[in-house]
Amino acid sequence: MTETMVTTGTTTGSGGSRVLGAVTLLGLATLLLFAFGLTEPDVRLHPTTGEEIGQFDAVRLLYLHVPLAVFTYVAFVLCAVASAGYLVRRTPWFDTMAHAAAEVGTVFCGLVLVTGSIWGRPVWNTWWEWGDVRLMTTLVLFLMFAGYLALRRATVDPRAAALRGAVVALVAVLDLPLVNRSVEWWENRTLHQKSTLGELKIQDLTLFTLMLGFLVFGLVLAWLLLHRFRVGWLEREDAELGVATAIAERRAAIDGGDVDAAVGEDA
Amino acid sequence: MSRFLADARLVAAKDLRIEARSRVVLNQVAPFALLVLVLFGFALDADQRTLRAFAPGLFWVAVLLCALLAIQRSVSVEQADGALSGLRLSGMSPAALFVGKASAVFVQLVVLEVLLTAGIIVLYGSEVDQPLLVFATGLLAAVAVACTGTLYGALASGLGVRETLLPILLLPVLAPVLIGATRAFDDALGSAAVDGWSWLGLLAVFAVVATAGGALAFGALVEE
Numbered sequence: 001m002t003e004t005m006v007t008t009g010t011t012t013g014s015g016g017s018r019v020l021g022a023v024t025l026l027g028l029a030t031l032l033l034f035a036f037g038l039t040e041p042d043v044r045l046h047p048t049t050g051e052e053i054g055q056f057d058a059v060r061l062l063y064l065h066v067p068l069a070v071f072t073y074v075a076f077v078l079c080a081v082a083s084a085g086y087l088v089r090r091t092p093w094f095d096t097m098a099h100a101a102a103e104v105g106t107v108f109c110g111l112v113l114v115t116g117s118i119w120g121r122p123v124w125n126t127w128w129e130w131g132d133v134r135l136m137t138t139l140v141l142f143l144m145f146a147g148y149l150a151l152r153r154a155t156v157d158p159r160a161a162a163l164r165g166a167v168v169a170l171v172a173v174l175d176l177p178l179v180n181r182s183v184e185w186w187e188n189r190t191l192h193q194k195s196t197l198g199e200l201k202i203q204d205l206t207l208f209t210l211m212l213g214f215l216v217f218g219l220v221l222a223w224l225l226l227h228r229f230r231v232g233w234l235e236r237e238d239a240e241l242g243v244a245t246a247i248a249e250r251r252a253a254i255d256g257g258d259v260d261a262a263v264g265e266d267a
Numbered sequence: 268m269s270r271f272l273a274d275a276r277l278v279a280a281k282d283l284r285i286e287a288r289s290r291v292v293l294n295q296v297a298p299f300a301l302l303v304l305v306l307f308g309f310a311l312d313a314d315q316r317t318l319r320a321f322a323p324g325l326f327w328v329a330v331l332l333c334a335l336l337a338i339q340r341s342v343s344v345e346q347a348d349g350a351l352s353g354l355r356l357s358g359m360s361p362a363a364l365f366v367g368k369a370s371a372v373f374v375q376l377v378v379l380e381v382l383l384t385a386g387i388i389v390l391y392g393s394e395v396d397q398p399l400l401v402f403a404t405g406l407l408a409a410v411a412v413a414c415t416g417t418l419y420g421a422l423a424s425g426l427g428v429r430e431t432l433l434p435i436l437l438l439p440v441l442a443p444v445l446i447g448a449t450r451a452f453d454d455a456l457g458s459a460a461v462d463g464w465s466w467l468g469l470l471a472v473f474a475v476v477a478t479a480g481g482a483l484a485f486g487a488l489v490e491e
Contacts, residue, residue: 087487136442140439140442143435143438143439144436144439144440146435147432147435147436147439150432150435150436151422151423151432151436154426154427154428154432155426160425163487163488164422164488167418167422167484167487167488168422168436171440171480172440
């Protein structure tokens with residue numbers, strides 16, 4: 001066989017990541033308890049008619065939707081930075097990180113679209129609002145990163161995959177500022193509200209649950225990213241091991257005088 | 268600089284000569300363009316009022332579908348007989364190569380746009396209110412699509428799944444072009460009361476960024 005040794009373990013788990021995973025899952029359960037149990041539904045009284053208005057129970061989804069959206073940004077920015085890093089340094093670390101961040105980011109982005117759509121049905125009275133610039137730019141973002149993942153999967157040569165992926169990621173991330181600033185730039189072309197976090201217009205348990213959401217989804221991102229990165233790293237090592245093994249076999253064939261086997265011909 | 272332009276012209280002339288002799292775009296893509304217009308007619312139940320109202324959007328969707336085919340063709344002529352290796356060894360700068368390839372696609376797109384414009388006038392009953400706006404939109408959008416398409420064609424080249432991969436990579440990126448060009452045509456064809464000239468700005472910015480970005484990134488992609 002070969003003398004090449006596998007340098008890392010065969011699992012993506014480690015002591016630290018198991019603790020992180022346990023904390024993340026506990027946090028997720030706590031968040032769900034607060035979001036869907038302990039917080040109040042959003043019910044206000046109309047100032048003149050006295051009718052009950054508000055988002056009612058739908059508001060609970062926002063404890064997931066808003067943190068997910070924020071960490072979608074984080075993941076995609078991380079992907080872009082790692083892609084740029086790859087173009088400069090050309091090391092596998094950057095490439096593996098970019099791939100991992102893009103994959104987790106795409107999952108988050110999909111969840112943002114789904115939670116937003118489910119929330120929009122009762123509150124905006126529609127699953128999908130074509131006039132909303134933020135919805136459109138987010139969907140385009142999702143599709144571009146879906147294309148990124150498809151490209152990476154389809155490209156066999158790892159160096160070509162890394163290089164092409166980096167170019168696609170850097171183009172796709174140009175959409176991020178549009179998503180983020182759309183509520184400011186196209187105020188009357190969106191149903192999304194402007195950020196109210198800066199002014200702390202929301203209070204008490206609502207604010208606590210939202211902050212908990214940010215913390216928990218930050219942990220989810222870190223946890224998934226860690227494992228995805230390690231999977232990517234193991235895949236790369238596996239591929240290198242395969243090449244090293246093949247080379248060693250050919251060398252052994254030459255040493256044994258079997259030239260036909262060495263050049264890949266059937267004896 | 269003159270060397271750059273001479274190289275780019277050489278590459279563009281090569282691609283257009285291949286097209287002139289093989290007639291793939293003329294014999295296959297152009298009829299496909301008209302077919303798409305006819306299919307839209309069937310899908311919308313051949314109601315000419317509806318077709319006229321939506322002609323700008325249908326026009327640009329048809330352009331994007333045809334552009335996909337033209338770009339696939341532009342990539343595939345370099346795949347045969349290791350033509351790309353030959354180009355790489357020719358000593359031409361990758362940026363010149365990019366501009367040349369994109370220019371050939373641009374010329375083909377303009378021809379298709381002219382054909383499709385005639386198509387929506389005849390089939391949908393559209394009327395050109397502002398010929399200058401139609402002209403400017405057609406040119407800028409063709410630059411944007413040709414440059415972006417040439418870059419993404421290089422990204423998907425050499426892959427067994429190129430035909431299926433290119434649309435998912437390219438079409439989301441071209442969404443701003445579709446929106447901008449459709450709004451400009453809305454104004455130019457009198458389908459909607461919008462200021463088409465302001466949307467032309469978006470197209471111009473996109474075209475400039477796509478040209479510059481493509482010329483920069485193309486080198487890294489063909490030299491991999």
